[in-house]
Amino acid sequence: CDAPAHYRNNLHLLQQEPLCEGPAESWVIKESPGKGLGVFATRDLDVGDIIFQEAPAILVHPPPFVQGMGYDTIEVGRRARAIFDELPREEQDVIMSLAAYYKPDESIHDPNADRLKVIFRSNAYNTGKDIGLFVKFSRINHSCRPNAGYAWNHRTGKRTLYAHRNIAAGEELSVSYIGLLSIKAGRQSRLNTYGFTCSCEACTLADAERKASDRRRRNIKEALSDLERAASEPTGDKKRSKRAPRLAKEAMKLSQHVEEEGLPDYYARAYHLAAVFTFDLPGFSEIGGRRARGWAKMANFHRTLGNPDADLDEAERKGTVPIGNWMHKLLGKKLGDRHNAFIFAQNDLPKHHRIIHPGQPITEDYWEDRVNIDVDDEELVHNVWFG
Protein backbone atom coordinates (compact mmCIF):
# COMPACT_ATOMS: atom_id res chain seq x y z
CA CYS A 1 0.00 0.00 0.00
CA ASP A 2 1.37 3.43 -1.04
CA ALA A 3 -0.24 5.48 1.70
CA PRO A 4 1.90 6.79 4.56
CA ALA A 5 0.90 5.18 7.84
CA HIS A 6 -0.93 8.13 9.41
CA TYR A 7 -3.20 8.52 6.37
CA ARG A 8 -4.14 4.87 6.05
CA ASN A 9 -7.12 5.08 8.37
CA ASN A 10 -8.66 8.01 6.60
CA LEU A 11 -7.89 7.55 2.93
CA HIS A 12 -10.47 4.83 2.34
CA LEU A 13 -13.13 7.34 3.33
CA LEU A 14 -11.92 9.76 0.65
CA GLN A 15 -12.25 7.06 -1.97
CA GLN A 16 -15.28 5.40 -0.43
CA GLU A 17 -13.55 2.03 -0.60
CA PRO A 18 -10.57 0.42 1.09
CA LEU A 19 -7.41 1.97 -0.33
CA CYS A 20 -5.30 -1.11 -0.34
CA GLU A 21 -7.61 -3.45 -2.23
CA GLY A 22 -6.86 -1.70 -5.51
CA PRO A 23 -8.99 1.19 -6.66
CA ALA A 24 -11.98 0.68 -8.94
CA GLU A 25 -11.78 4.42 -9.64
CA SER A 26 -9.68 6.09 -12.31
CA TRP A 27 -7.66 7.84 -9.63
CA VAL A 28 -5.78 7.12 -6.44
CA ILE A 29 -4.32 9.26 -3.65
CA LYS A 30 -0.66 8.65 -2.88
CA GLU A 31 2.52 10.48 -2.09
CA SER A 32 3.75 13.05 -4.61
CA PRO A 33 7.48 13.67 -4.10
CA GLY A 34 8.08 17.10 -2.57
CA LYS A 35 4.38 17.96 -2.49
CA GLY A 36 2.88 15.78 0.25
CA LEU A 37 -0.01 13.73 -1.07
CA GLY A 38 -1.40 14.01 -4.60
CA VAL A 39 -4.01 12.40 -6.85
CA PHE A 40 -2.84 10.14 -9.69
CA ALA A 41 -4.56 8.62 -12.74
CA THR A 42 -4.83 4.84 -12.55
CA ARG A 43 -5.82 4.46 -16.21
CA ASP A 44 -5.46 6.38 -19.45
CA LEU A 45 -7.95 9.25 -19.60
CA ASP A 46 -9.22 11.11 -22.68
CA VAL A 47 -9.80 14.84 -22.80
CA GLY A 48 -13.24 15.54 -21.33
CA ASP A 49 -13.41 12.34 -19.23
CA ILE A 50 -15.04 12.95 -15.86
CA ILE A 51 -12.62 11.79 -13.16
CA PHE A 52 -14.88 12.30 -10.16
CA GLN A 53 -17.69 14.43 -8.83
CA GLU A 54 -17.83 15.53 -5.25
CA ALA A 55 -20.24 17.33 -2.93
CA PRO A 56 -18.69 19.67 -0.36
CA ALA A 57 -18.09 18.31 3.15
CA ILE A 58 -18.58 21.88 4.41
CA LEU A 59 -20.34 24.62 2.44
CA VAL A 60 -20.18 28.10 3.91
CA HIS A 61 -22.34 30.99 2.80
CA PRO A 62 -19.86 33.80 3.45
CA PRO A 63 -20.51 37.30 4.77
CA PRO A 64 -20.35 40.07 2.11
CA PHE A 65 -17.11 40.30 0.11
CA VAL A 66 -15.31 43.59 0.83
CA GLN A 67 -13.39 44.97 -2.17
CA GLY A 68 -9.65 45.04 -1.46
CA MET A 69 -10.08 43.11 1.81
CA GLY A 70 -11.90 39.92 0.84
CA TYR A 71 -14.12 37.99 3.21
CA ASP A 72 -14.11 38.39 6.97
CA THR A 73 -12.04 35.23 7.62
CA ILE A 74 -12.95 35.07 11.30
CA GLU A 75 -16.64 34.94 10.42
CA VAL A 76 -16.03 32.38 7.63
CA GLY A 77 -14.08 30.24 10.14
CA ARG A 78 -16.93 30.54 12.67
CA ARG A 79 -19.52 29.42 10.11
CA ALA A 80 -17.30 26.52 8.96
CA ARG A 81 -16.89 25.43 12.60
CA ALA A 82 -20.65 25.42 13.20
CA ILE A 83 -21.15 23.01 10.26
CA PHE A 84 -18.10 20.91 11.18
CA ASP A 85 -19.36 20.36 14.73
CA GLU A 86 -22.51 18.69 13.37
CA LEU A 87 -20.58 16.17 11.17
CA PRO A 88 -20.01 12.52 12.16
CA ARG A 89 -16.69 11.91 13.87
CA GLU A 90 -15.13 9.98 10.97
CA GLU A 91 -15.84 12.82 8.51
CA GLN A 92 -14.34 15.28 10.99
CA ASP A 93 -11.21 13.13 11.14
CA VAL A 94 -10.84 13.15 7.35
CA ILE A 95 -11.17 16.94 7.28
CA MET A 96 -8.65 17.37 10.10
CA SER A 97 -6.11 15.25 8.17
CA LEU A 98 -6.04 17.72 5.24
CA ALA A 99 -3.03 19.94 4.55
CA ALA A 100 -2.87 23.15 6.60
CA TYR A 101 -0.73 26.16 5.76
CA TYR A 102 0.00 28.33 8.80
CA LYS A 103 1.01 31.89 7.89
CA PRO A 104 4.37 33.15 9.25
CA ASP A 105 2.62 35.02 12.10
CA GLU A 106 0.58 31.97 13.12
CA SER A 107 1.94 29.06 15.09
CA ILE A 108 0.79 25.49 14.94
CA HIS A 109 1.19 25.49 18.73
CA ASP A 110 -0.85 28.65 19.23
CA PRO A 111 -4.15 27.59 20.84
CA ASN A 112 -5.80 30.60 19.19
CA ALA A 113 -4.83 29.45 15.69
CA ASP A 114 -7.91 27.34 15.06
CA ARG A 115 -6.67 24.41 12.93
CA LEU A 116 -10.03 23.96 11.21
CA LYS A 117 -9.96 27.61 10.12
CA VAL A 118 -6.44 27.11 8.70
CA ILE A 119 -7.48 23.89 6.90
CA PHE A 120 -10.56 25.55 5.46
CA ARG A 121 -8.53 28.54 4.23
CA SER A 122 -5.84 26.27 2.72
CA ASN A 123 -8.18 23.98 0.80
CA ALA A 124 -11.54 25.59 0.09
CA TYR A 125 -12.81 26.57 -3.37
CA ASN A 126 -15.42 29.11 -4.44
CA THR A 127 -18.66 27.58 -5.65
CA GLY A 128 -20.67 30.37 -7.18
CA LYS A 129 -21.64 32.50 -4.18
CA ASP A 130 -20.45 30.08 -1.49
CA ILE A 131 -17.17 28.57 -0.32
CA GLY A 132 -16.85 24.79 -0.17
CA LEU A 133 -14.40 22.33 1.33
CA PHE A 134 -14.12 19.18 -0.80
CA VAL A 135 -12.00 16.47 0.75
CA LYS A 136 -10.98 14.71 -2.48
CA PHE A 137 -10.34 17.96 -4.36
CA SER A 138 -8.19 19.08 -1.44
CA ARG A 139 -5.60 16.46 -2.32
CA ILE A 140 -5.02 17.74 -5.86
CA ASN A 141 -1.79 19.63 -6.30
CA HIS A 142 -1.30 22.74 -8.39
CA SER A 143 0.48 22.96 -11.73
CA CYS A 144 1.14 25.95 -13.97
CA ARG A 145 0.55 23.46 -16.83
CA PRO A 146 -2.45 21.59 -15.42
CA ASN A 147 -3.83 18.45 -17.04
CA ALA A 148 -7.23 18.59 -15.32
CA GLY A 149 -9.89 21.19 -14.75
CA TYR A 150 -12.89 21.61 -12.48
CA ALA A 151 -16.41 22.89 -12.81
CA TRP A 152 -19.12 23.58 -10.26
CA ASN A 153 -22.57 22.33 -11.16
CA HIS A 154 -25.08 24.20 -9.07
CA ARG A 155 -27.93 21.86 -10.10
CA THR A 156 -26.23 18.77 -8.68
CA GLY A 157 -24.41 20.68 -5.91
CA LYS A 158 -21.21 18.90 -6.94
CA ARG A 159 -17.81 19.87 -8.19
CA THR A 160 -16.51 17.88 -11.15
CA LEU A 161 -12.91 17.04 -11.95
CA TYR A 162 -12.34 16.35 -15.64
CA ALA A 163 -9.38 15.63 -17.91
CA HIS A 164 -8.33 18.80 -19.70
CA ARG A 165 -6.14 16.82 -22.08
CA ASN A 166 -5.32 13.15 -22.64
CA ILE A 167 -3.66 11.80 -19.50
CA ALA A 168 -1.62 8.60 -19.24
CA ALA A 169 -2.10 6.05 -16.45
CA GLY A 170 0.29 6.92 -13.61
CA GLU A 171 0.43 10.68 -14.32
CA GLU A 172 -0.28 12.98 -11.40
CA LEU A 173 -3.52 14.94 -11.85
CA SER A 174 -3.13 18.67 -11.42
CA VAL A 175 -5.32 21.75 -11.51
CA SER A 176 -4.44 25.41 -11.35
CA TYR A 177 -5.00 27.34 -8.11
CA ILE A 178 -4.30 30.70 -9.80
CA GLY A 179 -4.52 32.58 -13.13
CA LEU A 180 -1.68 31.33 -15.33
CA LEU A 181 -0.80 34.26 -17.55
CA SER A 182 1.94 35.73 -15.34
CA ILE A 183 5.59 34.95 -15.84
CA LYS A 184 7.22 32.45 -13.47
CA ALA A 185 8.31 35.10 -10.91
CA GLY A 186 4.75 36.49 -10.71
CA ARG A 187 3.19 33.03 -10.32
CA GLN A 188 5.71 32.07 -7.64
CA SER A 189 5.03 35.15 -5.54
CA ARG A 190 1.27 34.51 -5.76
CA LEU A 191 1.73 30.85 -4.79
CA ASN A 192 4.04 31.84 -1.94
CA THR A 193 1.00 33.45 -0.33
CA TYR A 194 -0.48 29.91 -0.26
CA GLY A 195 2.67 28.81 1.56
CA PHE A 196 4.58 26.91 -1.10
CA THR A 197 7.10 27.27 -3.88
CA CYS A 198 5.76 25.67 -7.01
CA SER A 199 7.81 22.79 -8.37
CA CYS A 200 5.61 22.03 -11.39
CA GLU A 201 6.92 21.21 -14.85
CA ALA A 202 6.68 24.86 -16.03
CA CYS A 203 8.41 26.26 -12.94
CA THR A 204 11.35 23.86 -13.13
CA LEU A 205 12.27 24.48 -16.78
CA ALA A 206 15.90 25.22 -17.61
CA ASP A 207 16.69 28.90 -18.11
CA ALA A 208 16.30 29.17 -21.90
CA GLU A 209 13.01 27.25 -21.90
CA ARG A 210 11.74 29.23 -18.93
CA LYS A 211 12.41 32.48 -20.81
CA ALA A 212 10.52 31.15 -23.85
CA SER A 213 7.62 30.13 -21.60
CA ASP A 214 7.54 33.60 -19.97
CA ARG A 215 7.58 35.24 -23.39
CA ARG A 216 4.69 33.08 -24.62
CA ARG A 217 2.58 33.80 -21.52
CA ARG A 218 3.16 37.56 -21.92
CA ASN A 219 2.08 37.30 -25.59
CA ILE A 220 -0.99 35.25 -24.69
CA LYS A 221 -2.07 37.77 -22.05
CA GLU A 222 -1.68 40.70 -24.44
CA ALA A 223 -3.36 38.94 -27.37
CA LEU A 224 -6.35 37.84 -25.25
CA SER A 225 -6.94 41.37 -24.04
CA ASP A 226 -6.54 42.98 -27.51
CA LEU A 227 -8.66 40.42 -29.32
CA GLU A 228 -11.43 40.34 -26.72
CA ARG A 229 -11.65 44.12 -26.94
CA ALA A 230 -11.85 43.94 -30.76
CA ALA A 231 -14.48 41.16 -30.56
CA SER A 232 -16.80 43.40 -28.56
CA GLU A 233 -17.10 45.86 -31.51
CA PRO A 234 -20.15 45.30 -33.73
CA THR A 235 -19.58 43.13 -36.82
CA GLY A 236 -19.98 45.04 -40.01
CA ASP A 237 -18.18 47.97 -38.35
CA LYS A 238 -15.75 49.25 -41.03
CA LYS A 239 -12.74 49.39 -38.71
CA ARG A 240 -13.33 45.81 -37.61
CA SER A 241 -13.82 44.44 -41.16
CA LYS A 242 -10.62 46.13 -42.31
CA ARG A 243 -8.68 44.52 -39.50
CA ALA A 244 -10.33 41.10 -39.91
CA PRO A 245 -7.48 39.29 -41.74
CA ARG A 246 -4.91 40.47 -39.18
CA LEU A 247 -7.20 39.68 -36.24
CA ALA A 248 -7.99 36.20 -37.60
CA LYS A 249 -4.28 35.48 -37.96
CA GLU A 250 -3.57 36.74 -34.43
CA ALA A 251 -6.41 34.68 -32.96
CA MET A 252 -5.11 31.51 -34.62
CA LYS A 253 -1.60 32.28 -33.37
CA LEU A 254 -3.07 32.76 -29.89
CA SER A 255 -4.71 29.31 -30.08
CA GLN A 256 -1.39 27.80 -31.13
CA HIS A 257 0.43 29.54 -28.26
CA VAL A 258 -1.98 28.36 -25.54
CA GLU A 259 -1.59 24.81 -26.86
CA GLU A 260 2.21 25.02 -27.04
CA GLU A 261 2.38 26.49 -23.55
CA GLY A 262 0.05 23.79 -22.20
CA LEU A 263 -2.66 26.11 -20.83
CA PRO A 264 -5.95 24.23 -21.30
CA ASP A 265 -7.71 26.66 -18.92
CA TYR A 266 -7.48 29.19 -21.79
CA TYR A 267 -8.37 26.96 -24.79
CA ALA A 268 -12.06 27.93 -24.82
CA ARG A 269 -11.30 31.67 -24.90
CA ALA A 270 -8.63 31.34 -27.59
CA TYR A 271 -10.70 29.03 -29.87
CA HIS A 272 -13.68 31.31 -29.38
CA LEU A 273 -11.67 34.28 -30.69
CA ALA A 274 -10.34 32.23 -33.62
CA ALA A 275 -13.97 31.45 -34.50
CA VAL A 276 -15.14 35.06 -34.17
CA PHE A 277 -12.46 36.47 -36.45
CA THR A 278 -12.50 33.70 -39.06
CA PHE A 279 -16.27 34.26 -39.34
CA ASP A 280 -15.39 37.93 -39.84
CA LEU A 281 -13.06 37.46 -42.81
CA PRO A 282 -14.12 39.35 -45.93
CA GLY A 283 -15.36 37.16 -48.78
CA PHE A 284 -16.03 34.50 -46.16
CA SER A 285 -15.84 31.35 -48.25
CA GLU A 286 -17.11 27.82 -47.94
CA ILE A 287 -13.71 26.74 -46.60
CA GLY A 288 -13.48 29.72 -44.22
CA GLY A 289 -16.97 28.94 -42.93
CA ARG A 290 -16.15 25.33 -42.20
CA ARG A 291 -13.00 26.40 -40.42
CA ALA A 292 -14.81 28.99 -38.32
CA ARG A 293 -17.46 26.46 -37.31
CA GLY A 294 -14.68 24.06 -36.34
CA TRP A 295 -13.14 26.65 -34.00
CA ALA A 296 -16.58 27.47 -32.56
CA LYS A 297 -17.28 23.80 -31.82
CA MET A 298 -13.91 23.38 -30.14
CA ALA A 299 -14.56 26.51 -28.06
CA ASN A 300 -17.94 25.14 -26.95
CA PHE A 301 -16.49 21.72 -26.19
CA HIS A 302 -13.85 23.19 -23.88
CA ARG A 303 -16.14 25.78 -22.31
CA THR A 304 -18.66 23.20 -21.16
CA LEU A 305 -16.20 20.46 -20.14
CA GLY A 306 -17.14 19.00 -16.80
CA ASN A 307 -20.48 20.77 -16.80
CA PRO A 308 -22.85 20.04 -19.67
CA ASP A 309 -25.43 22.05 -17.71
CA ALA A 310 -23.32 25.23 -17.89
CA ASP A 311 -25.78 27.05 -20.13
CA LEU A 312 -28.78 25.90 -18.12
CA ASP A 313 -27.11 27.01 -14.90
CA GLU A 314 -26.48 30.45 -16.30
CA ALA A 315 -29.89 30.77 -17.90
CA GLU A 316 -31.46 29.98 -14.53
CA ARG A 317 -29.47 32.71 -12.85
CA LYS A 318 -30.06 35.05 -15.78
CA GLY A 319 -30.50 38.12 -13.62
CA THR A 320 -26.95 37.79 -12.28
CA VAL A 321 -25.15 36.87 -15.55
CA PRO A 322 -22.91 39.61 -16.93
CA ILE A 323 -24.20 40.51 -20.36
CA GLY A 324 -20.81 39.80 -21.97
CA ASN A 325 -21.28 36.11 -21.27
CA TRP A 326 -23.91 35.80 -23.96
CA MET A 327 -21.16 35.67 -26.56
CA HIS A 328 -19.63 32.63 -24.91
CA LYS A 329 -22.95 30.90 -24.52
CA LEU A 330 -24.19 31.40 -28.04
CA LEU A 331 -21.21 31.29 -30.36
CA GLY A 332 -21.19 28.29 -32.68
CA LYS A 333 -24.66 27.17 -31.57
CA LYS A 334 -28.01 27.18 -33.31
CA LEU A 335 -31.09 28.61 -31.63
CA GLY A 336 -33.87 26.13 -31.00
CA ASP A 337 -36.47 24.87 -28.55
CA ARG A 338 -34.31 22.99 -26.06
CA HIS A 339 -30.73 23.24 -24.84
CA ASN A 340 -28.14 20.72 -25.84
CA ALA A 341 -24.47 20.83 -26.76
CA PHE A 342 -25.25 22.41 -30.14
CA ILE A 343 -28.49 24.28 -29.50
CA PHE A 344 -29.36 27.16 -27.17
CA ALA A 345 -33.03 27.41 -26.21
CA GLN A 346 -34.51 30.58 -27.60
CA ASN A 347 -36.75 30.95 -24.52
CA ASP A 348 -33.69 31.58 -22.39
CA LEU A 349 -32.44 34.52 -24.43
CA PRO A 350 -32.57 37.85 -22.60
CA LYS A 351 -35.74 39.88 -22.92
CA HIS A 352 -34.22 42.39 -25.34
CA HIS A 353 -32.60 40.61 -28.26
CA ARG A 354 -32.52 40.60 -32.06
CA ILE A 355 -31.61 37.66 -34.27
CA ILE A 356 -29.99 38.99 -37.42
CA HIS A 357 -29.74 36.91 -40.62
CA PRO A 358 -27.10 37.49 -43.32
CA GLY A 359 -27.88 40.61 -45.36
CA GLN A 360 -30.88 41.48 -43.16
CA PRO A 361 -31.23 45.28 -42.77
CA ILE A 362 -31.25 46.44 -39.14
CA THR A 363 -32.42 49.64 -37.52
CA GLU A 364 -29.73 51.99 -36.22
CA ASP A 365 -31.36 52.63 -32.82
CA TYR A 366 -29.15 51.91 -29.81
CA TRP A 367 -30.32 49.93 -26.78
CA GLU A 368 -27.73 49.47 -24.11
CA ASP A 369 -29.07 46.12 -22.89
CA ARG A 370 -30.10 44.60 -26.23
CA VAL A 371 -28.26 41.46 -27.32
CA ASN A 372 -27.84 41.31 -31.10
CA ILE A 373 -27.23 37.83 -32.42
CA ASP A 374 -25.77 37.41 -35.92
CA VAL A 375 -26.51 34.01 -37.46
CA ASP A 376 -25.00 32.69 -40.71
CA ASP A 377 -26.65 30.86 -43.63
CA GLU A 378 -26.83 27.69 -41.53
CA GLU A 379 -28.48 29.57 -38.63
CA LEU A 380 -25.32 29.16 -36.58
CA VAL A 381 -24.54 32.06 -34.22
CA HIS A 382 -21.29 33.70 -35.30
CA ASN A 383 -21.37 36.94 -33.39
CA VAL A 384 -23.07 38.60 -30.42
CA TRP A 385 -22.95 42.29 -29.69
CA PHE A 386 -24.81 44.88 -27.68
CA GLY A 387 -26.67 47.93 -28.88
Ligand SMILES: C[S@@+](CC[C@H](N)C(=O)[O-])C[C@H]1O[C@@H](n2cnc3c(N)ncnc32)[C@H](O)[C@@H]1O
Ligand atom coordinates in the same frame (compact mmCIF):
# COMPACT_ATOMS: atom_id res chain seq x y z
C1 LIG B 1 -4.59 21.84 -1.36
S1 LIG B 1 -3.16 21.07 -0.83
C2 LIG B 1 -2.86 19.83 -2.03
C3 LIG B 1 -2.67 18.45 -1.42
C4 LIG B 1 -1.50 18.32 -0.52
N1 LIG B 1 -0.30 17.99 -1.28
C5 LIG B 1 -1.75 17.28 0.57
O1 LIG B 1 -0.82 16.56 0.92
O2 LIG B 1 -2.85 17.22 1.10
C6 LIG B 1 -1.96 22.30 -1.19
C7 LIG B 1 -0.58 22.00 -0.69
O3 LIG B 1 0.05 21.00 -1.51
C8 LIG B 1 1.40 21.35 -1.81
N2 LIG B 1 1.51 21.67 -3.25
C9 LIG B 1 0.48 21.77 -4.13
N3 LIG B 1 0.90 22.04 -5.37
C10 LIG B 1 2.25 22.15 -5.30
C11 LIG B 1 3.27 22.45 -6.26
N4 LIG B 1 2.98 22.69 -7.53
N5 LIG B 1 4.55 22.48 -5.85
C12 LIG B 1 4.87 22.24 -4.54
N6 LIG B 1 3.95 21.95 -3.59
C13 LIG B 1 2.65 21.90 -3.95
C14 LIG B 1 1.71 22.58 -0.97
O4 LIG B 1 2.24 22.14 0.24
C15 LIG B 1 0.35 23.20 -0.76
O5 LIG B 1 0.29 23.98 0.40
